[in-house]
Structures are given as structure tokens and as C-alpha cells.
Amino acid sequence: MIKEHVSEEDIQSYVLKESALEQYALQHIQTCASCQAKLNMYESLFSGVGEMPKPAFDFDVAELVMPLLSVKKRKVNRLPAILSGLLVLAGLIGLPFLLFDDKNSSGLQSVSPWLFGVVGIVAVTFIVISVSDMYARYRRQLKELNFE
Amino acid sequence: MSLPFPHNIPDKHLVDRVLGGDKQAFAVIIQQTEALVAQMVFKMIQRPEDRKDLVQEIYLKVYKNLSGFRYQSKLSTWIGQITYNACISYLRAKQLLLPGYGLADEDGETRGANEAVETEEADNRIFQKQRTALVQQALEKLSPIHRTLITLYHQEEMSYQEIGAITSLPEGTVKSYLFRARKALKENLLLNYKREEL
The missing domain is CATH 1.10.10.10 (Winged helix-like DNA-binding domain superfamily/Winged helix DNA-binding domain)
Structure with a gap:
């Protein structure tokens, strides 16, 4: 028989069924009063912890917290509006250069149709995004006020 | 407080409802996590009069930071984390963190x-x-x-x-x-x- 005691860590793991013990360790426990006592002690201890009553607050947590909550504001995604704004800004800055460029003596006539198209698309995109954002905000506010 | 929500509502649904302005959904979150918070607060905070303030602080922190919850763990685990950190901060402030086992480490x-x-x-x-x-x-x-x-x-x-x-x-x-x-x-x-x- 192996005289070396089984480590406390192994006994804990065995009682918790986290790992199995080697055969020699099991044989040792059967014949060693010290290890047997530790094993029994841990079994008793873990059962005792499991049986302990769970604590509970002597006040209503929801009633305590709920009046202190402000209406949650969802973070508004401003990225589309910022991008649209930048596009329009770029268009506004670039437009005079195109219209009043010395090389383009004929002014507006020299502006190619595709450029008008690009500027038009930017403008329409900006309007669509702004309107959809306004509508989403309106729906959210209605929801928060429980009108829906 | 009776709540118009069934049991076992998915975390995402609850969080979305709260972020959409539904305060009642937050009451459900409190109801579902209160037992865990109580376990931790009772084990870490000995003074009963301090527990109330701390619980209030914990749930207000949860509410404030809910939009930052990334579903990398269960909502209860995340709230447990906030509870643990709040308790540790409290113990640090009161200088009660050092372990006092009151026990010689026998071999x-x-x-x-x-x-x-x-x-x-x-x-x-x-x-x-x-x-x-x-x-x-x-x-x-x-x-x-x-x-x-x-x-x-x-x-x-x-x-x-x-x-x-x-x-x-x-x-x-x-x-x-x-x-x-x-x-x-x-x-x-x-x-x-x-x-x-x-």
C-alpha cells in the first residue's frame, strides 16, 4: 500500500466529481483514517454550503431603483447625417471652382452632365437620409410617450 | 410588483426593450438578477445599512451602461461583474479588503x-x-x-x-x-x- 497521503486538492476535486482519483489513491483512502476523515469532512462541508439559506434583501429592489431611472435615450447614429453633410460641403466647395474656373470661359455650359448628376444624387441622398432619420426619431418619441 | 413579462425572456429582448425606453423591462432584469446580486452583496458587505445604497448604485450603473453590454456573456454574469466591482470598490474605500482568515494554515x-x-x-x-x-x-x-x-x-x-x-x-x-x-x-x-x- 502507498503510504503517501492523497493531496487535499485531489480530495476536493474527487468529492466535487471534477476528476477521478487514481486506483492507488482510492486504495489509500480506504485504509487511511486521516484521508478518509478529510474526504468525509469535505462531503459534509459541501452539503452544508449547499443547504445554507440564500439571502434576500429586506426591501424591494425594483421599488428602490425604478423611480430613479430616467428615460433611456438610445444613442443616435449620426454617421449617415455626418457623411451626407460632408458630401454636400464638398460639393459646395467644389462647385465654384468648376463654374468660375478661368479655363472654363463658358461657365455653366462647360460643366458636364455627369457632374450635375453626381451633385443631384448627393442632394437627393441627403434629403432621403434626413427625412428617414426625422421619421425614426418621431416614431421613437411617440413610443416613449406610449402613444403607440 | 407584478410584471407583464413571461419567465425566461432572452437577454437581448430585454435589453432592447430597455434601450427602447421600456422601464418595465428593467424591472424584469432586476427581478431576474436580484438573487445573485443579493448573494454577492451579503457575502461581501457586512453592514446591512450599506447594502441598500450599494444595490441602488449597482442597478443604476447597470441601467446607465446597458447600451455598452455586448452579449459576450450572460446578462446576469455581466451584472454580477458590476456587483463584484462595486463591492470591491466599497471594501477598498472602507479598507476592508485585506483577508482575515483568523486561522493558522495547518499542513x-x-x-x-x-x-x-x-x-x-x-x-x-x-x-x-x-x-x-x-x-x-x-x-x-x-x-x-x-x-x-x-x-x-x-x-x-x-x-x-x-x-x-x-x-x-x-x-x-x-x-x-x-x-x-x-x-x-x-x-x-x-x-x-x-x-x-x-
């Missing part, structure tokens, strides 16, 4: 056979002498962190990984802390029994 491997037999007898009698009360007393003597780890593992049946997420400790450290906590708890229990015998 169990070198005990003699007589002590082993004594332990066995003690163990048997503990069954008859309100084991739960004695375990509770023994648990009180552990440090707040060890008490909490024992509770999360043995009462809340959390995995090492979940406890690691709550405490921000590596899984190996959680295992090691728990081993030491259980050992200290066992020694405290024996001491309690011996005191009762005198």
Missing part, C-alpha cells in the same frame, strides 16, 4: 492518526449539530472574496469560467482561490466544532 498532510480520528468523530457529530449553522459561521470568517467565490460556486452553481468572468480573474486563479477557500472553510468548521465542545 493537513502531516497530521497524526489521532487527529484524524478526532476529525472523523467531529464530522459525524457536525451532522447532528446544526451543520448548516456551523458552516455559516465558518463561512463568515473567510475573507469577503473567498466567501463570494464559495457562494458562487457551491450555491449559485456557477462554473469556474463564469466566476472568472465576474471577478476578472483567470480560471486557474479562481480554482486556486477556491481550493484555499474550501480548505480554510474546512479548518474553520473544525474550530467551530471544537469551540462548541468546550
Whole structure:
């Protein structure tokens, strides 16, 4: 028989069924009063912890917290509006250069149709995004006020 | 407070409702996590009058930071993490964090056979002498962190990984802390029994 005691860590793991013990360790426990006592002690201890009553607050947590909550504001995604704004800004800055460029003596006539198209698309995109954002905000506010 | 929500609502649904302005959904979150928060607060904070303020602070923090919850863990684990950090901050502020085991670290491997037999007898009698009360007393003597780890593992049946997420400790450290906590708890229990015998 192996005289070396089984480590406390192994006994804990065995009682918790986290790992199995080697055969020699099991044989040792059967014949060693010290290890047997530790094993029994841990079994008793873990059962005792499991049986302990769970604590509970002597006040209503929801009633305590709920009046202190402000209406949650969802973070508004401003990225589309910022991008649209930048596009329009770029268009506004670039437009005079195109219209009043010395090389383009004929002014507006020299502006190619595709450029008008690009500027038009930017403008329409900006309007669509702004309107959809306004509508989403309106729906959210209605929801928060429980009108829906 | 009766709530118009069924049980076991998915975390995402609840969080979305709160973020959409539905305060009642937050009451459900409180209801579903209150037991875990109570376990941790009771194990870490001894003064009953401080618990109320702390719980209020914890849930307000949860509400404020809810939009930052990324579903990388269960909502209850995330709230457990906030609870743990709030309790640790409280203990730090009160300088109560240092562990006071009140126990000499005995080397169990070198005990003699007589002590082993004594332990066995003690163990048997503990069954008859309100084991739960004695375990509770023994648990009180552990440090707040060890008490909490024992509770999360043995009462809340959390995995090492979940406890690691709550405490921000590596899984190996959680295992090691728990081993030491259980050992200290066992020694405290024996001491309690011996005191009762005198």
C-alpha cells in the first residue's frame, strides 16, 4: 500500500466529481483514517454550503431603483447625417471652382452632365437620409410617450 | 410588483426593450438578477445599512451602461461583474479588503492518526449539530472574496469560467482561490466544532 497521503486538492476535486482519483489513491483512502476523515469532512462541508439559506434583501429592489431611472435615450447614429453633410460641403466647395474656373470661359455650359448628376444624387441622398432619420426619431418619441 | 413579462425572456429582448425606453423591462432584469446580486452583496458587505445604497448604485450603473453590454456573456454574469466591482470598490474605500482568515494554515498532510480520528468523530457529530449553522459561521470568517467565490460556486452553481468572468480573474486563479477557500472553510468548521465542545 502507498503510504503517501492523497493531496487535499485531489480530495476536493474527487468529492466535487471534477476528476477521478487514481486506483492507488482510492486504495489509500480506504485504509487511511486521516484521508478518509478529510474526504468525509469535505462531503459534509459541501452539503452544508449547499443547504445554507440564500439571502434576500429586506426591501424591494425594483421599488428602490425604478423611480430613479430616467428615460433611456438610445444613442443616435449620426454617421449617415455626418457623411451626407460632408458630401454636400464638398460639393459646395467644389462647385465654384468648376463654374468660375478661368479655363472654363463658358461657365455653366462647360460643366458636364455627369457632374450635375453626381451633385443631384448627393442632394437627393441627403434629403432621403434626413427625412428617414426625422421619421425614426418621431416614431421613437411617440413610443416613449406610449402613444403607440 | 407584478410584471407583464413571461419567465425566461432572452437577454437581448430585454435589453432592447430597455434601450427602447421600456422601464418595465428593467424591472424584469432586476427581478431576474436580484438573487445573485443579493448573494454577492451579503457575502461581501457586512453592514446591512450599506447594502441598500450599494444595490441602488449597482442597478443604476447597470441601467446607465446597458447600451455598452455586448452579449459576450450572460446578462446576469455581466451584472454580477458590476456587483463584484462595486463591492470591491466599497471594501477598498472602507479598507476592508485585506483577508482575515483568523486561522493558522495547518499542513493537513502531516497530521497524526489521532487527529484524524478526532476529525472523523467531529464530522459525524457536525451532522447532528446544526451543520448548516456551523458552516455559516465558518463561512463568515473567510475573507469577503473567498466567501463570494464559495457562494458562487457551491450555491449559485456557477462554473469556474463564469466566476472568472465576474471577478476578472483567470480560471486557474479562481480554482486556486477556491481550493484555499474550501480548505480554510474546512479548518474553520473544525474550530467551530471544537469551540462548541468546550
